[in-house]
Amino acid sequence: MEDITGILVDLFVLFAAAKAAGELFTRMRQPPVVGEVLVGVLIGPHALGLVGSPDGALIGLFGGDRQAAQEALDVVFDVIAELGVIILLFFVGLETRLGELLEVGRRATLVAVLGVAFPFALGFGLVWLTDPTDAADLEVEAAFVATAMVATSVGITARVLRDLGAIDTRESRIILGAAVVDDILALLLLAVVSGFGEDNFDALEVGLTALAAVVFVVFAALVGTRVIKQYSIHLERLQIRNSPFLVAMIVMLGLSALAGVIGLAAIIGAFLAGMILAEAKERFNLERQALPVYEFLVPFFFVIVGTKVDLDAFGDGGILGVALVITALAVVGKLVGGGLASAGLPARSAAIIGVGMVPRGEVGLVAASVGSGIGAITTDMFSVVVFMSVATTVLAPPALAWLHRGYPFEPREAPAEPVLPEL
Amino acid sequence: MEDITGILVDLFVLFAAAKAAGELFTRMRQPPVVGEVLVGVLIGPHALGLVGSPDGALIGLFGGDRQAAQEALDVVFDVIAELGVIILLFFVGLETRLGELLEVGRRATLVAVLGVAFPFALGFGLVWLTDPTDAADLEVEAAFVATAMVATSVGITARVLRDLGAIDTRESRIILGAAVVDDILALLLLAVVSGFGEDNFDALEVGLTALAAVVFVVFAALVGTRVIKQYSIHLERLQIRNSPFLVAMIVMLGLSALAGVIGLAAIIGAFLAGMILAEAKERFNLERQALPVYEFLVPFFFVIVGTKVDLDAFGDGGILGVALVITALAVVGKLVGGGLASAGLPARSAAIIGVGMVPRGEVGLVAASVGSGIGAITTDMFSVVVFMSVATTVLAPPALAWLHRGYPFEPREAPAEPVLPEL
Numbered sequence: 139m140e141d142i143t144g145i146l147v148d149l150f151v152l153f154a155a156a157k158a159a160g161e162l163f164t165r166m167r168q169p170p171v172v173g174e175v176l177v178g179v180l181i182g183p184h185a186l187g188l189v190g191s192p193d194g195a196l197i198g199l200f201g202g203d204r205q206a207a208q209e210a211l212d213v214v215f216d217v218i219a220e221l222g223v224i225i226l227l228f229f230v231g232l233e234t235r236l237g238e239l240l241e242v243g244r245r246a247t248l249v250a251v252l253g254v255a256f257p258f259a260l261g262f263g264l265v266w267l268t269d270p271t272d273a274a275d276l277e278v279e280a281a282f283v284a285t286a287m288v289a290t291s292v293g294i295t296a297r298v299l300r301d302l303g304a305i306d307t308r309e310s311r312i313i314l315g316a317a318v319v320d321d322i323l324a325l326l327l328l329a330v331v332s333g334f335g336e337d338n339f340d341a342l343e344v345g346l347t348a349l350a351a352v353v354f355v356v357f358a359a360l361v362g363t364r365v366i367k368q369y370s371i372h373l374e375r376l377q378i379r380n381s382p383f384l385v386a387m388i389v390m391l392g393l394s395a396l397a398g399v400i401g402l403a404a405i406i407g408a409f410l411a412g413m414i415l416a417e418a419k420e421r422f423n424l425e426r427q428a429l430p431v432y433e434f435l436v437p438f439f440f441v442i443v444g445t446k447v448d449l450d451a452f453g454d455g456g457i458l459g460v461a462l463v464i465t466a467l468a469v470v471g472k473l474v475g476g477g478l479a480s481a482g483l484p485a486r487s488a489a490i491i492g493v494g495m496v497p498r499g500e501v502g503l504v505a506a507s508v509g510s511g512i513g514a515i516t517t518d519m520f521s522v523v524v525f526m527s528v529a530t531t532v533l534a535p536p537a538l539a540w541l542h543r544g545y546p547f548e549p550r551e552a553p554a555e556p557v558l559p560e561l
Numbered sequence: 562m563e564d565i566t567g568i569l570v571d572l573f574v575l576f577a578a579a580k581a582a583g584e585l586f587t588r589m590r591q592p593p594v595v596g597e598v599l600v601g602v603l604i605g606p607h608a609l610g611l612v613g614s615p616d617g618a619l620i621g622l623f624g625g626d627r628q629a630a631q632e633a634l635d636v637v638f639d640v641i642a643e644l645g646v647i648i649l650l651f652f653v654g655l656e657t658r659l660g661e662l663l664e665v666g667r668r669a670t671l672v673a674v675l676g677v678a679f680p681f682a683l684g685f686g687l688v689w690l691t692d693p694t695d696a697a698d699l700e701v702e703a704a705f706v707a708t709a710m711v712a713t714s715v716g717i718t719a720r721v722l723r724d725l726g727a728i729d730t731r732e733s734r735i736i737l738g739a740a741v742v743d744d745i746l747a748l749l750l751l752a753v754v755s756g757f758g759e760d761n762f763d764a765l766e767v768g769l770t771a772l773a774a775v776v777f778v779v780f781a782a783l784v785g786t787r788v789i790k791q792y793s794i795h796l797e798r799l800q801i802r803n804s805p806f807l808v809a810m811i812v813m814l815g816l817s818a819l820a821g822v823i824g825l826a827a828i829i830g831a832f833l834a835g836m837i838l839a840e841a842k843e844r845f846n847l848e849r850q851a852l853p854v855y856e857f858l859v860p861f862f863f864v865i866v867g868t869k870v871d872l873d874a875f876g877d878g879g880i881l882g883v884a885l886v887i888t889a890l891a892v893v894g895k896l897v898g899g900g901l902a903s904a905g906l907p908a909r910s911a912a913i914i915g916v917g918m919v920p921r922g923e924v925g926l927v928a929a930s931v932g933s934g935i936g937a938i939t940t941d942m943f944s945v946v947v948f949m950s951v952a953t954t955v956l957a958p959p960a961l962a963w964l965h966r967g968y969p970f971e972p973r974e975a976p977a978e979p980v981l982p983e984l
Binding site for chain 2: 141142143145146147149150153154157160161164165170196199200203206209210213214216217218220221376377378379380381383384385387388391392394395398399404427428429430431433434504507
């Protein structure tokens, strides 16, 4: 056992700060998740520095190599945050039925496609036309930045909708469905763009990745749901205490890992796991049991996202300007895409769907990391993408809360779905 | 966000394997925790290698430095395991009342003192008399090995006693109380021995460490308990959902981190946090809420302990012999110490107490790491200490289960405690 006291202190500070900020924001009638992200910025290594810097014992484990110790601490934070967001999406999946998702399937697919197309076009166009960071290969940098602007990170939206008590609405289901499709599209785009960037583009490989992703989602959703419906009763025959809950956690971790291996975001696997197990949740009371795990682990995700923000990178006014414009285009792209795809729905519904798709996160940061790793995007442009991810994440919750004010949700038990207008 | 898919896959394999082994051992009427540790040995990097080795993406994060990536992965495993054992001891604390612990205080202190003295004497004597690994400074090596044999790691025992439904017995309370005292004594011994090893022994520093540890434990136990009794009702006025549970988690992480900073094992802080909050647990239903977190995180501790075992180190028959003798002395030392301290109790109670103190763990490994770090103990002797830690950990659960077979526990509601025989 290594001396990890310093990390333990960090985890305590992260959790306590997240909860204190959540309390404060709740009292101010703001979404608690915004408080959690902002307090993360405040206590993070780039501001007060209360967390996120390796202590002497940790540096000692790496033979005095401070940079390696920092990287290791970042990995620890990322793993804890990832567990948090996996539980979050698992929980959202538990509150979603496959049937309900399929009912909004066409609409969700359209939201995803247009919500990918518009930000990509706007991002590519801006970078290509202005070349703000003097890139070595302008088309490739533009393509990477545009790809990073594509994928919605549905964690924030899902959390806010849950906090508002609106996770069951038709709009929420469209957002969740669109997020699954959107993630597959972003994966494909990243594969294609990385291929271009590396000069050895392999169409077959991209095709296989796409096929694997689609097969995974369809198989998990359709077959998994059926298996749980038919066989979950046998879980009661296991001898270990509380076996249905533990099997649920195994399925959650397993599908998350599998999604990651295929190249999708792990949270897509977690969401599918939750949706599959939704078929058995009443029998085993899964929601009540998963809730404490949710409340213990989920705050880590949001406060750790906050700690990654480095405001110093934007001391250069030019870069800050680029970051603001990219962020604006990222927001406008999703609003326009989501709005067009919501033709025929009330204006408020279209706005909720558009805003719900605005937050970017892991996938965008992964795209930027890949681009940065192969030298396709500059350090400045990497900071711009990080800024865009965090800014869109911070903007969406208050907007979503405002859009839901006075909005009469349809309760889950509503007898009939309104008929979808033909698209 | 870094690419941590490989770590996510490891966590899935660890959890699924732990639960499968737990199920198998439960069906074989063995303690599930033994299955969890043994399956960890099996899947760990020293045997099948299914977990615990960094993948290409992780090595890439460290610029191709495989050793740094391995160290980082070890740190991640240690943090997850530590969260697990913290939850475990918190839970055990929740099931313990300060008043009940104080009732067995004198007996527990005696068990701790004799249970430290005997293993230390036996371990020091053996190494000093035989010099099995040709040490540079024999007295110092002997002192480090002896110190590593001192501290009980109460996690395993607590888990087994909980699984047996015997956490409320008088014997269990003596073991828990002795573990707290024992940890303080081990901390002091380590401070003294490290001082000798470094040739700049500072009695004042050792004294201050001792004072801080005692003040921490007494303050947390007495003042904390009183504060929670009087003021916990105000927790209901917080606005965030489920605030009492979240405050409990904050106290747990905080006291664990504080114990670590003082130099005690973090789990002592977690145990104290649980004991403090036991005063409010009925009002807020803390046990029911903490249970899912327990069931999700605790198995990681035991399976990860298993992954650390490297059986290859004992291909050399001589080292294996030393390891077996040291392990035997570590067991005998606690049995004799616990047995003598239990004079006046029934033989079976004395045996339960002695066996319950047998498992060594973190603190022993920390002592060995410190000794290894300053060159006071050889690599072979380090492997011996690891072997002793794991072997004592694997031996205790079946013995405890066997000792409880057909043993009539006193239920918690027993009206009167039998009067302690004068010691």
